[in-house]
Amino acid sequence: MLLFLSGFSTVEIRKPGGMVFVEYGLSDRGHALTHRPRKRFGQNFLHDPSVVSEILAAIDPKRHEHLVEIGPGTGALTDPLLSRCDCLDVIEIDRDLAAHLKIRFSVSANLNVVCADVLNVRLTDFRKCNEALRIIGNLPYNISTPLLFHLLEQQSCIQDMHFMLQKEVVDRICAEPGSKAFGRLSIMLQFLCEAEKLFEVSSNSFRPAPKVSSAVVRLTPRSFPEYPVDVDAFKTLVGQAFSRRRKTLRNALKGYLSPEEIASTGVNPSARAETVDIAGFARLSDLYFEKKSRCAC
């Protein structure tokens, strides 16, 4: 049986030949528990207690709330979350880590460890009585964008999400129109959620240290859409406009809307997509939806 000693600081060990391991606990016999971080799963484990505290303070979990953690890894966030809430589900793709979490928290009736790829998981399966879920995760950077879109498809069952992501991705999510970072991710996320960048985290707070900086973002799904557009038409138009980012809208939207039609919504057809705000895209999308519906008759 494994016994995890809480308070054990994660240690990085470099073996001859460059192999990296992390030590993250002790067995009942006092042997170090080691794990070789898997790059393909984006494994950079948080070890900085001040960052853990800051994340916990931002989430501020309440006893009765239902939390879901994506990618618990060696449990840096799981442990303190578990002590503050009565219902926590964790989804971990790595079989070794999931097995260890099951043993380590075997006495915790309020924790459910699921070994699965989160991209194949439906959040509704976790709900007990239609409660809104709070989602948390220090996310694997390699799947962060598809994962965000996967979660947003299920946003009706989400209260809020707190994620550690690559800083550049957080900057793109929260970007303002006209800035370099503003793009499809900013529009789709801000259309569906309120997005708030909370704080940045240095790469030294992880073992092994990633090559990029990180930041924590809070995403709160909007109960009512700010712009009541047809979502499919909106997605199509935004996707098309940014698929040729360097082109003007008149060129990027060829076959979708004519320059005259674009101008009729108050958007300049000679502008580039990154200068158009969400309201502008909503007007373009309404016109495109109307045109498509007329053609279908």
Ligand code: SAM
């Ligand atoms: N939460 C831990 C921490 O803060 O130290 C680990 C964070 S690490 C950046 C990302 C974690 O997500 C790893 O444990 C990894 O195995 C897991 N992971 C990667 N891809 C996943 C997927 N598709 N589904 C579920 N978990 C995944």
